Structures are given as C-alpha cells and as structure tokens.
Amino acid sequence: MEQYISLAQIDEAVQAVQKRISIKPKVGIILGSGLNGLADSVQNAVFIPYSDLPHFPVSTVHGHIGRFVIGQLEGVDVLVMQGRIHYYEGYTMGQVTLPVRVMNRMGIGSMIVTNAAGGVHPDFQPGDVMLITDQLNLMGMSGLNPLMGPNLDEIGPRFPDMSQPYDRAYCDLARKVAKAEKIKLQEGIYAGLSGPSFESPADLRFLRLAGADAVGMSTVPEVIIARHGNMRVLGFSGVSNKANLDGSTITTHEEVIEAGKVITPKMEKIIRGVLREI
Ligand code: HPA
Numbered sequence: 001m002e003q004y005i006s007l008a009q010i011d012e013a014v015q016a017v018q019k020r021i022s023i024k025p026k027v028g029i030i031l032g033s034g035l036n037g038l039a040d041s042v043q044n045a046v047f048i049p050y051s052d053l054p055h056f057p058v059s060t061v062h063g064h065i066g067r068f069v070i071g072q073l074e075g076v077d078v079l080v081m082q083g084r085i086h087y088y089e090g091y092t093m094g095q096v097t098l099p100v101r102v103m104n105r106m107g108i109g110s111m112i113v114t115n116a117a118g119g120v121h122p123d124f125q126p127g128d129v130m131l132i133t134d135q136l137n138l139m140g141m142s143g144l145n146p147l148m149g150p151n152l153d154e155i156g157p158r159f160p161d162m163s164q165p166y167d168r169a170y171c172d173l174a175r176k177v178a179k180a181e182k183i184k185l186q187e188g189i190y191a192g193l194s195g196p197s198f199e200s201p202a203d204l205r206f207l208r209l210a211g212a213d214a215v216g217m218s219t220v221p222e223v224i225i226a227r228h229g230n231m232r233v234l235g236f237s238g239v240s241n242k243a244n245l246d247g248s249t250i251t252t253h254e255e256v257i258e259a260g261k262v263i264t265p266k267m268e269k270i271i272r273g274v275l276r277e278i
Helices: 007-018 036-041 098-105 168-180 201-209 220-228 253-277
Strands: 027-031 043-049 067-073 076-082 110-119 129-136 185-192 214-216 232-242
Touching: 007 098, 027 036, 027 098, 036 067, 036 076, 036 253, 067 253, 076 253, 098 220, 110 129, 110 220, 110 253, 129 168, 129 220, 129 253, 168 185, 168 232, 168 253, 185 220, 185 232, 214 232, 220 232, 232 253
Parallel strands: 027 076, 027 110, 110 232, 129 185, 185 214
Antiparallel strands: 043 067, 067 076, 110 214, 129 232
16 A cells, blocks of 8 residues: 555546536535534435545444535535545545545635544533634644655645634634524634544543643544645534543443434534535
C-alpha cells in the first residue's frame, strides 16, 4: 500500500465519481457515527459505494454505511458522505482524507462535517449538539498530520495557515439557524484522538485542562485537508455521552449510536437551515 496519495490517484477517483453524476455539487457533507439519517432525504440521489472508487478505503465500522450520496438538499447540489473512514481502522491518513481531496478537486468549496463525540465540558449532556469553533490536533501533535509527505502544490501550500479552521461566517449562520429553530447549540473545541479505545479518566482530565470541550476520533484530519485546499468548513459534534473524568461510568459504541437518534433530527434542521442560506 502506498503511504501517500498522489494527485493522479485523487483525480482518478474524481473521474470515477464524475462519470456517474451530471451535477456539480457545491457543498460536501460528512455524516458521523449514528448520524447517517440525513443522507436518506437527499433528492434525486445517486449512490456511489466507496468500494466502486479507485484508491478508496472501505468503512468497516458498525453504524457507518460507506458511500457517497449525491443529489439535492434544500435545492443545493450536495455530495454527502454516508459514513467516513477512521484512522483507527488501519488505513493511512492519506486514505482517510482522500474523500475530502476528491471533494476539493471536484470544485466543492464548502464542507459541513459532523461527528459523534464525548462531552468533555461539564455542562454538556448526551443529545446536545455542539458547534465546533476550533480544534485540538492531538493526532498531528503525535506525528499523524494528514499533510505529511510530498506536498500537493496544485492544491495548497506546504505550510498552510490554520488560524481559522472553522469558518466564522458559517459559525454565525449556524447560530442564527439554531436560534430560529429553537435548538440549543453548544459551542466549543473538538479534540481529535486516533482511538479506537475510549479515553481513560486521566486522558479526559488532560483534555479538559488543554481546553477541549468534546473529544472524538475523526474530523480533525479532514478539516486540515479541507483547509489546505481552501475549502470553508462548518462543523458539529453530537454529544453522545458525557466524558467520565472520574472513571465512575463506562462508555460504549452502542450508546454512541443510540444518542445519534436524538441528535440527528436537530443536526438535520440546522444543516438544512444553513444550506438554505449558504
Ligand atoms: N470519546 C471519543 N470518541 C467518542 C466518544 C468519546 O467519549 N463518544 C463518541 N465518540
């Protein structure tokens, strides 16, 4: 397996997608664990399983379907990732973020990213939705930055700026929509770890001290790749469980999927509202 994905490989995948569709999506949407529902309401949907695309990894996690759903939501041409790839599945960072490279090369200028996360902020409750205002790149700090390897100069610079990973105007729009829809929208910093083990109580106290409000196993590499290609990003975490800083309760994947059922309708309303105005 090649460690790094080349521009030629990205463009092969782009061509394979474009052969199957006649529209030009404007917005990419990544749906996280247990949050797949929104893809079911895409209109005039074309489904492209990742297994049909060259160089694409295949999602192995329960609760992740693993395909592009391309069509319209609120009249906007969208490319939805119904299921994402995680680093802990054993793929390279290049493979994990290949779908975002593909969006970028297809001319998609905006990405809405969602995930399931543990609530590290003490006020967060399972079922809450958090607007991601910034991110802690803990994977990158331990040597797992998705931009390692030869830089793709055609896409972006060797040392891309990260001063605004999440677009401020989009954040304002999300706040406005949530208010209009009367949905409580938490806000905070998402810390990305590689997983797949959940955090120990000491991990969680460390994360809280470092300023994290939510913790999960995705998103951060995708956002770095999106920003490398100058895409505007909006992000939401669905709080599926309270991070347990004293070790008194356990965390399971089942509760993550269960909480998704409460979170999905709220996220869907916010995303639809944003799409109407984007
Ligand atoms: N930790 C990490 N990732 C998660 C969690 C968590 O508690 N909940 C959902 N994804």
